[in-house]
Amino acid sequence: MDTRFLETFIVIADCGSIAEAARRLNLSSAALAQRLRALEADLGHSLVVRAGRTVQPTEEGLAILEHARNLVQGARDLRAIAAGSVPSGQLRLGATATSLVGHLPRIIAGLGQRHPEVEYFIEPGSSVDLYHRVIGEELDAALMIRPRFVIPKSADWLTFRKEPLVLLAPPGSEGEDPGKLLATHRFIRYDRSQWGGQIVDKYLRDNALEVREWLELDALDAIAAMVDRGLGVAIVPDWQPPWPEGLCLRKLPLARTEVREVGVLWRTSGARLPAVRAFVAECRSLADDPAGGPVPQDEGLS
Secondary structure (H helix, E strand, O other): OOHHHHHHHHHHHHHOOHHHHHHHHOOOHHHHHHHHHHHHHHHOOOOEEEEOOEEEEOHHHHHHHHHHHHHHHHHHHHHHHHHOOOOOEEEEEEEOHHHHHHOHHHHHHHHHHHOOOEEEEEEEOOHHHHHHHHHOOOOOEEEEEOOOOOOOOOEEEEEEEEEEEEEEEOOOOOOOOHHHHHHHOEEEEEOOOOHHHHHHHHHHHHOOOOOEEEEEEOOHHHHHHHHHOOOOEEEEEOOOOOOOOOOOEEEEEOOOOOEEEEEEEEEOOOOOHHHHHHHHHHHHHHHHOHHHOOOOOOOOEO
């Protein structure tokens, strides 16, 4: 049995859509449907059924779904197991939006030179979601924000960047102090359901700052774009470049702020542990490199 066909069924079941599963697997809908029919013929049962615009696993499909996941994962592990202590196999990684463009390309480029036999699956997500996927053994490691609670012993953490909070203000606000800007402009809030947003919220409460609530977003680049258009001010972590191009805004340092710790969370056991350790070692090089540290405070961006 071809494990690629099992993976096709798993992705269809997860997506609930042939078209979305085809997009995720970079296949045509016809090729994906052909794989599914071949698997159903091999097993002698229909595995999915259409329900309106979606597809759902049949009773037989649900019965084999978790077994299929285990088989596909086991097949991925075989290469790593055969390689012994040599980093090999497919690393399943997660990354937040800012780490996806600010850190991950550099890490994978360095690791790829040292261990070209390692392969990658990358899943974007919020730190909250990525944390649970690493702890739940769905991902090997994730670039994310450090949680504000104790990490379980089944995982470990490395901080490679500390990001202080800064105030973003629109052009024309030169000479105004942060307190006045917050009092006189609408406030674009970093989503409080995000760990970074909770740091911002704590800063406002600790300093008894009242803001003119207007908009709450979970995307830092979108917040910066809103400020650039003169729609308000915002407090955000000074995240690793690249920032959106063409911005014209003020970036003002704030006193006595907590920092947002960016780093890597990884599982400390599993067949791909040599590859995970190599990935963490590459992440550690960011902590050792001044270019991986906090971005110097700037008077403005343009």
